[in-house]
Amino acid sequence: xxxxxxxxxxxxxxxxxxxxxxxxxxxxxxxxxxxxxxxxxxxxxxxxxxxxxxxxxxxxxxxxxxxxxxxxxxxxxxxxxxxxxxxxxxxxxxxxxxxxxxxx
Numbered sequence: 001x002x003x004x005x006x007x008x009x010x011x012x013x014x015x016x017x018x019x020x021x022x023x024x025x026x027x028x029x030x031x032x033x034x035x036x037x038x039x040x041x042x043x044x045x046x047x048x049x050x051x052x053x054x055x056x057x058x059x060x061x062x063x064x065x066x067x068x069x070x071x072x073x074x075x076x077x078x079x080x081x082x083x084x085x086x087x088x089x090x091x092x093x094x095x096x097x098x099x100x101x102x103x104x
Contacts, residue, residue, distance in 0.1 A: 010044035014053050014072070018043075018091060021073060027081060027092040039091040043072055057089035 018040065022029050030036035042056030050067075054060050058070040069075040077087035086093040 006048060007044060010047045011040060014043040014047060015040050017053070018072070022092055025073075025092075026095055028095045030086070030090050030093055035090055039089050042089075043091075055089055 046054040
């Protein structure tokens, strides 16, 4: 598989996973398309480089036990969303209520 195909496949994989997770967990994906695409591309790069979609907002140490907590969605994303309205890398955000002029 050519590099472009690998990158495209990894990007599709992390995007599908993020969309499914957000839907199931009651979150939304970052509405800013540029920000969302940047994070998804970073997740895809980490998937190709390290074999796991590690959060781009955290450094990969190389220690699988330590790094496991940083696989997206990372262990602190729920706390971050509750406190800040979004996770640290801003991929997942609080879902807005429909019917009040806001969208998710």
